[in-house]
Amino acid sequence: MEEYLNKEFFEWVDCVAGILKDAEKQATIVYHNDADGICSSAILSRVCEYFGLKTELICIEKVNPDIIEIIHADRDGIIIYTDLAGLAAEAIDRINAGRGKVIIIDHHPAKEIESDSVFVLNPELSGISGDIFVSASTLNYIFFRAIAGDEAEKCAYLAVVGSVGDYHDRYGGVLGFDRFALNEAMRMKQVKIMIDGMKERYYIDFFGEYADVVAERLTTLGAVGYEEKGYQLGLKACFEGFNGATMEIVKRLERIREEKFEKMVEFLKTNLKQEKHVQWFHIGDSFSPMGVKVVGEFCELIKDMTFVDDSKYLIGFQSMPKVVPDLGEIDWNVVKMSGRVPTPLERKIFKGEAPGLDYLVPKASEIVGAFADATHKIAAATIVDGGKEEEFIEAFERLVENEVSGG
Numbered sequence: 001m002e003e004y005l006n007k008e009f010f011e012w013v014d015c016v017a018g019i020l021k022d023a024e025k026q027a028t029i030v031y032h033n034d035a036d037g038i039c040s041s042a043i044l045s046r047v048c049e050y051f052g053l054k055t056e057l058i059c060i061e062k063v064n065p066d067i068i069e070i071i072h073a074d075r076d077g078i079i080i081y082t083d084l085a086g087l088a089a090e091a092i093d094r095i096n097a098g099r100g101k102v103i104i105i106d107h108h109p110a111k112e113i114e115s116d117s118v119f120v121l122n123p124e125l126s127g128i129s130g131d132i133f134v135s136a137s138t139l140n141y142i143f144f145r146a147i148a149g150d151e152a153e154k155c156a157y158l159a160v161v162g163s164v165g166d167y168h169d170r171y172g173g174v175l176g177f178d179r180f181a182l183n184e185a186m187r188m189k190q191v192k193i194m195i196d197g198m199k200e201r202y203y204i205d206f207f208g209e210y211a212d213v214v215a216e217r218l219t220t221l222g223a224v225g226y227e228e229k230g231y232q233l234g235l236k237a238c239f240e241g242f243n244g245a246t247m248e249i250v251k252r253l254e255r256i257r258e259e260k261f262e263k264m265v266e267f268l269k270t271n272l273k274q275e276k277h278v279q280w281f282h283i284g285d286s287f288s289p290m291g292v293k294v295v296g297e298f299c300e301l302i303k304d305m306t307f308v309d310d311s312k313y314l315i316g317f318q319s320m321p322k323v324v325p326d327l328g329e330i331d332w333n334v335v336k337m338s339g340r341v342p343t344p345l346e347r348k349i350f351k352g353e354a355p356g357l358d359y360l361v362p363k364a365s366e367i368v369g370a371f372a373d374a375t376h377k378i379a380a381a382t383i384v385d386g387g388k389e390e391e392f393i394e395a396f397e398r399l400v401e402n403e404v405s406g407g
């Protein structure tokens with residue numbers, strides 16, 4: 001790994017590894033319910049095993065203060081957040097109030113934090129784009145690699161699946177640190193590259209399948225099967241492969257999603273709300289029992305459909321279910337917001353001619369007192385209080401307006 005010049009980044013890896021090394025007996029891993037999150041938790045569970053820690057795994061869709069409260073209320077030992085919480089370090093530090101050590105291993109945009117108990121491992125903080133060069137799985141892999149050396153190499157294929165799950169192969173193949181993990185996986189003969197048109201595809205020997213296919217299965221289990229804890233099957237598959245029963249469940253979940261999506265597309269053809277810069281919709285709980293990650297997938301699916309205006313941002317809301325499967329019932333009224341952009345607008349954003357969602361969503365969230373955690377330039381999510389949806393849209397509109405008129 002030394003061939004990379006980002007010394008500061010690797011010093012952090014060492015520092016955070018030191019904290020985990022000192023952890024006592026118990027660790028809690030809080031992870032995101034998509035392919036990258038599931039692969040991250042798989043690698044991290046190996047890390048904890050390596051240190052002889054007993055681990056509890058908690059899969060969540062979104063970080064928010066209510067969830068942080070519950071997680072930190074009565075858990076001993078170290079708590080590790082991964083593939084989420086980039087921007088939540090301050091909130092976590094405040095709620096944790098020095099009770100125990102916390103590590104946040106994430107690749108989403110993050111804020112620097114001064115704390116004796118919360119430590120952030122995030123490439124964004126040393127100027128490396130986590131959206132392009134490092135998936136959470138890769139980050140966890142590098143972390144494991146720094147700790148355990150060769151022992152970690154067995155997990156290299158999981159970093160590849162996680163990276164592809166977050167579409168880090170979108171420029172034709174995975175790059176940077178993701179590429180480093182890929183190279184290791186190839187050296188270990190876990191992965192072969194196939195060139196398919198404009199893109200590389202990574203055949204994972206262990207699964208007998210391509211990384212994109214595996215990633216999709218994991219995300220289906222985690223997101224569409226969220227309320228029935230499908231992510232646990234995904235995690236199991238990371239080390240045992242997909243058996244017949246798991247594949248049946250994947251197929252059933254895919255059918256549920258397809259039916260719900262088709263219905264919603266038909267509805268939106270005449271019901272998409274239009275503002276000056278934004279077009280939006282509210283699903284309510286009609287996607288239940290699917291998790292709220294699905295509204296993002298749905299936006300992704302429709303963003304270039306003909307009934308969608310290709311010059312406007314696309315925003316969808318979905319009510320958060322009142323049960324977090326690994327934590328129980330939560331008394332809240334919150335709504336997940338997902339933002340995407342049609343391809344022509346995406347180009348403008350990358351050329352710097354229009355503001356990206358990584359600016360707009362955290363800003364608009366702040367204005368309505370909400371909590372953004374996963375934000376990229378062309379895809380972002382936040383949670384707002386139920387009833388604040390229109391206020392959010394108005395704030396978002398104003399922000400775009402200011403950027404456009406202010407130049």
Ligand SMILES: [Mn+2]
Pocket residue numbers: 036037083107135136166
């Ligand atoms: Mn990720």
